[in-house]
Amino acid sequence: MVNVIIVFPKIEEAKSIKNLLIRNGISVTKVCTTGAQAAQAADACDDGVIICGYKFLDMMYSDLENYIPKYFDMIVLSSKKNYEEVRDSGVVCLSMPIKSMDFVNTVSLTIENLLWERKKRKSRPKERTEEEKKVIKAAKLKLMHDFEYDEQDAHRYLQKKSMDNGINIVEMAYMILDNSDCF
The missing domain is CATH 3.40.50.2300 (Response regulator)
Known part of the structure; x- marks a missing residue:
């Protein structure tokens, strides 16, 4: 209305x-x-x-x-x-x-x-806060270091895992930062 x-x-x-x-x-x-x-x-x-x-x-x-x-x-x-x-x-x-x-x-x-x-x-997708951007970037850096991905592959991996688990990308980034040996 x-x-x-x-x-x-x-x-x-x-x-x-x-x-x-x-x-x-x-x-x-x-x-x-x-x-x-x-x-x-x-x-x-x-x-x-x-x-x-x-x-x-x-x-x-x-x-x-x-x-x-x-x-x-x-x-x-x-x-x-x-x-x-x-x-x-x-x-x-x-x-x-x-x-x-x-x-x-x-x-x-x-x-x-x-x-x-x-x-x-x-x-429209909501704008991410600076903290959320930092968490995503840190998760990508961790993936790049642990699995020798480039940034694009790390981002794709992060997106795919978040979609597979039905959670948003920020939550997945937190999970990756907390314990990357599960991924």
């Missing part, structure tokens, strides 16, 4: 948009009237979409954009006079008035993009 936060200075406007989205199968996480409330709600989430107006009681959309986490997208509903400014800032902007289905389709597309980015982010 993607978090959807709605921010408008008038609670009636925010609730109206919330109801429109819910009727079209999009769940809404939070409805806010200030940018501070929205920033706080966004901090509690990993990613999501903020749907907002141009100006709130305490800040403008551009201020809010600076306070939200980097994996949040923003859709600004703005009057025609502010449309160019918002669009030029790189934020998705929809000019009011807008047809409800165009709005819902834009939100749905933004959510699909976020889900795709989340999947892509999670599929």
Whole structure:
């Protein structure tokens, strides 16, 4: 599920948009009237979409954009006079008035993009810590010394053993360093 936060200075406007989205199968996480409330709600989430107006009681959309986490997208509903400014800032902007289905389709597309980015982010291999890199390097050096492997062969051996035993390469490196006579 993607978090959807709605921010408008008038609670009636925010609730109206919330109801429109819910009727079209999009769940809404939070409805806010200030940018501070929205920033706080966004901090509690990993990613999501903020749907907002141009100006709130305490800040403008551009201020809010600076306070939200980097994996949040923003859709600004703005009057025609502010449309160019918002669009030029790189934020998705929809000019009011807008047809409800165009709005819902834009939100749905933004959510699909976020889900795709989340999947892509999670599929990336995590970066190893310096300690983990040192352990792997030490295990390879030990294999190179004990079995006269070159570095590439030592790495391949380490990978194969970790896959054969169903453990990650760092754990296998620790095992090799602890007792290499078993390997």
